[in-house]
Amino acid sequence: MNILTLPGPDFLKFYLCFIIFICLATTWLFKKIDEEKRIPLSLDGDLDPYFAAWLKKREEGILQVAIGPLIDNEYLIKEKEGLWVHNPEHSKEKLPKKSLEARILNHFSTARSFSSALHLVKNFNREYHKEAQKKRLVLTHSQILHRRRMPDKTVYPCRRLPIEVGNLASTSLMEIYQHSPLLRKLRAFEGPEACQQCLFKSPCRGGLRCLSFATTGDPFTADPGCPIPQML
Numbered sequence: 001m002n003i004l005t006l007p008g009p010d011f012l013k014f015y016l017c018f019i020i021f022i023c024l025a026t027t028w029l030f031k032k033i034d035e036e037k038r039i040p041l042s043l044d045g046d047l048d049p050y051f052a053a054w055l056k057k058r059e060e061g062i063l064q065v066a067i068g069p070l071i072d073n074e075y076l077i078k079e080k081e082g083l084w085v086h087n088p089e090h091s092k093e094k095l096p097k098k099s100l101e102a103r104i105l106n107h108f109s110t111a112r113s114f115s116s117a118l119h120l121v122k123n124f125n126r127e128y129h130k131e132a133q134k135k136r137l138v139l140t141h142s143q144i145l146h147r148r149r150m151p152d153k154t155v156y157p158c159r160r161l162p163i164e165v166g167n168l169a170s171t172s173l174m175e176i177y178q179h180s181p182l183l184r185k186l187r188a189f190e191g192p193e194a195c196q197q198c199l200f201k202s203p204c205r206g207g208l209r210c211l212s213f214a215t216t217g218d219p220f221t222a223d224p225g226c227p228i229p230q231m232l
Contacts, residue, residue, distance in 0.1 A: 023199045030203030050100075054128045062121040063114065066100050075101075079111035157183060160210035161219060186219070194222040 053061030070076045071084075079085045086108045100120065107117050150156075153168035155176055165183055166176035177183060191198075191206035198204070206212075207223025215224045 027199050027202060030200075050124060051128050051131060054124060055132060059118050059121045059125065062100075062124055063104075063117055066104055066121070067114065067117075070101060070104065075105060076108055082113050083111040084108055084114065085111040157186060158210055161213055163213070163219065189220060192220060192222045198228060200228065 049065050050062045053065040055061075057064070067076065073090070074087050075090045076084045077087045086105045103120050104117055107120060154164050155166045155168060155173070156162055157165055163182060165180040168176075186209060189205060189209075191201045191204070192212075195201050195204070195206050206220075207226050209219040211223055211225050212221045213219040
């Protein structure tokens, strides 16, 4: 059977079926690719408390987690305001010699401030940063390149979406990425109401947010440049 010789109505039926098949196959393919790229966030009960502290406050967070039990168990006592010292009544021998806690107590053999011990946890940085990137908890280099910052350190989601999400003068890029309400909403956005019945909703998620913002002032409306409504 030669498709080109089909009568007009039959050819249109065949063409419509072919287009529907291509749309379904493309949607399935995009969904499969998206599922393969998505890495589950594996924050289980065995999470290293130092890693969790590093995610929140980097070296300072690790130090707080390590020092807290030492203060609770009176291994460290306050010498005077802002200064802490190892309590001689508690022997360091009870702690593993190479443990972080033992190194902290050695550091506080004389009265010192907490900030003076930050160098003891610097070696955690590289290992935890790699782990956080694997779990998609911090930005990779390529993700950082896709963010835009101005000379005054203002950060925008995109060079074409001029909505401020934070400022590097007061907040780290990781904190902006994780906690900005707009960035969180953009990551969770699955498309506007007008797109919910579209076959391409999953891979497309509503199109260009910057174009929606430029034309309507709202980055969460339907992409005005989408050609699909004109084809239907």
